Amino acid sequence: MTATTWLDLPADSPFGVHNLPYGVFTAADRPGRRRIGVRIGDRVLDAGAAARAVGSPSELLDAETLNPLMAAGRSTWREVRAALTEWLTDAAHRPAVEPCLLDLADVSLHLPFEVADYVDFYASEHHATNLGKIFRPGSEPLTPNWKHLPIGYHGRSGTIVVSGTPVTRPHGQRKAPADPAPTFGPSRRLDIEAEVAFVVGTPSTMGTPVALADFAEHVFGVCLLNDWSARDIQAWEYVPLGPFLGKSFATSLSPWVVPLEALQHARVAPPARDVEPLPYLDDRDAEPWGLDLAIEVALNGRTVSRPPFATMYWTAAQQLAHLTANGASLRTGDLYASGTVSGPEPDTRGALIELTWNGEHPLKFPDGTERTFLEDGDEVSISATAPGPGGLRVGFGEVTGKIVG
Amino acid sequence: MTATTWLDLPADSPFGVHNLPYGVFTAADRPGRRRIGVRIGDRVLDAGAAARAVGSPSELLDAETLNPLMAAGRSTWREVRAALTEWLTDAAHRPAVEPCLLDLADVSLHLPFEVADYVDFYASEHHATNLGKIFRPGSEPLTPNWKHLPIGYHGRSGTIVVSGTPVTRPHGQRKAPADPAPTFGPSRRLDIEAEVAFVVGTPSTMGTPVALADFAEHVFGVCLLNDWSARDIQAWEYVPLGPFLGKSFATSLSPWVVPLEALQHARVAPPARDVEPLPYLDDRDAEPWGLDLAIEVALNGRTVSRPPFATMYWTAAQQLAHLTANGASLRTGDLYASGTVSGPEPDTRGALIELTWNGEHPLKFPDGTERTFLEDGDEVSISATAPGPGGLRVGFGEVTGKIVG
Structure with a gap:
């Protein structure tokens, strides 16, 4: 069963909390700094900022590419995904997390990871x-x-x-x-x-x-x-x-x-x-x-x-x-x-x-x-x-x- | 005309000062630290240490791969090569540079640069x-x-x-x-x-x-x-x-x-x-x-x-x-x-x-x-x-x- 987000999102959005894809973005408030984003509906969660806001370890989410998170292995991928799901579904987190959402239209998206071979x-x-x-x-x-x-x-x-x-x-x-x-x-x-x-x-x-x-x-x-x-x-x-x-x-x-x-x-x-x-x-x-x-x-x-x-x-x-x-x-x-x-x-x-x-x-x-x-x-x-x-x-x-x- | 090194080197060495190839090595005195080396005869010059010893800018030579030096471009390659040649040929540099030489047999050699494509x-x-x-x-x-x-x-x-x-x-x-x-x-x-x-x-x-x-x-x-x-x-x-x-x-x-x-x-x-x-x-x-x-x-x-x-x-x-x-x-x-x-x-x-x-x-x-x-x-x-x-x-x-x- 998929949890329900506190965001105002169409119920059938293909970018609901059942998806949560990762990307890398820049935005006007910190133009030179690449940040890891998680797409939810037509918004992007600044994942590193959200982690800090809820007091969670943020090192992997504060990187400028997905490589450190990707290198951390499957059990970490599951933990991070569970944490993101919790932040976006538990209304208790809303006050801390909501300020970390940006409109998709307001961000520039970059290559999400450094490609090896x-x-x-x-x-x-x-x-x-x-x-x-x-x-x-x-x-x-x-x-x-x-x-x-x-x-x-x-x-x-x-x-x-x-x-x-x-x-x-x-x-x-x-x-x-x-x-x-x-x-x-x-x-x-x-x-x-x-x-x-x-x-x-x-x-x-x-x-x-x-x-x-x-x-x-x-x-x-x-x-x-x-x-x-x-x-x-x-x-x-x-x-x-x-x-x-x-x-x-x-x-x-x-x-x-x-x-x-x-x-x-x-x-x-x-x-x-x-x-x-x-x-x-x-x-x-x-x-x-x-x-x-x-x-x-x-x-x-x-x-x-x-x-x-x-x-x-x-x-x-x-x-x-x-x-x-x-x-x-x-x-x-x-x-x-x-x-x-x-x-x-x-x-x-x-x-x-x-x-x-x-x-x-x-x-x-x-x-x-x-x-x-x-x-x-x-x-x-x-x-x-x-x-x-x-x-x-x-x-x-x-x-x-x-x-x- | 090739300058003569102050090192004791066979006159016909294929690794004289006319060559000076670059590599990356580790050695027992700092086992975890990769360093840029320059081969001269059967010895390796710790290039970063030599730069510091003669009071020369050492950032490119203090890296753990050749990539920063390689990225710096041809005029820098020429400058660095000219500096290395001077350190190894001008006897005035000998007291500072000689302690930065290691025996080739005493170092481990690594991939000298990160390969892109x-x-x-x-x-x-x-x-x-x-x-x-x-x-x-x-x-x-x-x-x-x-x-x-x-x-x-x-x-x-x-x-x-x-x-x-x-x-x-x-x-x-x-x-x-x-x-x-x-x-x-x-x-x-x-x-x-x-x-x-x-x-x-x-x-x-x-x-x-x-x-x-x-x-x-x-x-x-x-x-x-x-x-x-x-x-x-x-x-x-x-x-x-x-x-x-x-x-x-x-x-x-x-x-x-x-x-x-x-x-x-x-x-x-x-x-x-x-x-x-x-x-x-x-x-x-x-x-x-x-x-x-x-x-x-x-x-x-x-x-x-x-x-x-x-x-x-x-x-x-x-x-x-x-x-x-x-x-x-x-x-x-x-x-x-x-x-x-x-x-x-x-x-x-x-x-x-x-x-x-x-x-x-x-x-x-x-x-x-x-x-x-x-x-x-x-x-x-x-x-x-x-x-x-x-x-x-x-x-x-x-x-x-x-x-x-």
Whole structure:
């Protein structure tokens, strides 16, 4: 049963006390100081100030990033979440806590944590199949390894930016198959990838893999991510060592980290597996870590897709087990993303290259405009909700970005 | 003309005052405190202590990593290097500075800087050709993009370890072409890659590429790197998104960062280019950034290869220009490596997969032992020198690692 807050909040708010995502903000009263905020409705609780106001230990909540809290481990995450819930539901705390609330409209949001390593997976069977058909026509769309392991690769941490940061159209080498040689210039096939990202809190030791069952000991929370992709640059560069400049110019992250604990009601069984997983990936007898997130992708304010995260073939728990199976260690702030979320239906695909089938079928809007890939000035927003307790929804912060030419 | 040090040092030491590489050490007198050291002969100057002893500003040299010094920019790098040279050559400083010298044997060396993003290139034409022949027999060994751009990909920063750190043999999925399905277990084809790595000091702004001519404004120094590779894991996983777990278990870095300024005499013209480079990569009229490093790879104390870095097709300046051509920004601590250095001759190849031609021709040692890939207990050392002033050589710190089963 979810407690009721003393705040004046719509009963069905996706940012009620059942959610309490963490972010980092600045506000006019202390402009240079980054502070940890907790979103509640359309307000932001200055968490460090609230802790001090109620006389609670505040060191982890007084940091300028979430990293110290994330590093503190699961039992601390639970204690802090319980304390926040108490402050926002027990009316006795209202006099102390209420002055620590700011309007969401009055704060600037920043990257909520320092990103250590960034890994991007490729876990949607529908997306991988669609891209295989588009990029490698005439071959089997899925490579032979696809159903044996969650394919992934490292991306660039230093160009992960918070939602709202403008994205400069990248330049690079582009070569269509018919061109005699590559040319250098702005990408003509700038795309989005709607993804769900998992943030590691508790580090692990080099040489010791993280078992499937230990997923929730290590993963602190969940964000939305737009893995902007320059398809023309990517197509020319990616054989044999994978995507590089086609991705590394910018990756946008939602400002609110939804605690994994807030997603207990969103857990669902993943799709049936066609290939028997090797033991370290075999979750058939484990607690399921499929997540029933309903994602929405909007282009210039119009919804263009509704990707269902529950259709992902590989779960985040399997991805973490795979990522560490070779002994690679985890650091606090490691971020790994699902890969583009695409469902089976055409209007549930999470990238323009799929939605327009490589540009052959432009999206047509009621105002008569069309899109194949992104044009300068286009704005993309990705949002999501998930089932919460008692019929409530758990809201994710949007990840938005506007293309600058 | 190089000044003469007041230290008792062999005249031809590769670690004379013409070199002065930076590292980070701990020693018994202050065991918990990491300190910046400068190698001179077989001694280490406690740089922060020396600065204080001579009454010089010491903040950058009193840090626990090189990052603050690296971030300070090229004019500061020159000033600090000039000061270090003066302290070690002007006999008037001897009474103050000499007590700040420790024996190399008495210190523990650590990772000299916090690594931000790590990128690995693939810049040796001989290596790429050999691997193409081995991995993709019957196809053109070089992919069509290879001579148009320096192919690279992001690796894992969190598993970069300092020389001397034991390397645990990784487990993973392995599948030989004839196997019906992959199995999970220890890599049976554990290999090395002898590489040269470049460390970024001065950051850059997102959206603004770094021109070829600005290479030396951004790159602080040069290390040796062993990009340990599990060939069986890599072969099964790498299509279509590139190497991942076959590399991410460990990457070893030499403890000493040779300042780029110490390598002025090592600069040579790169090989003639067969394909005209696009303007952002065209260094034909620029100052050359080929580097004449003589590398030596030893397995259990026996030299198995002498890769010549001057044969690399793409230079580090071209790699940096490419890495940022899409607007990706640089952070202090970004590290990028050359890819395996292999020369044209069989005994100049920088990886066992090439030296043994995919294990078909084992290396045979005088004691009757053989090697295809690495066995538990094997120790690999990579060392290098480069031309310095007046016929001297510039030494690099070795990068070593022993395989633990």
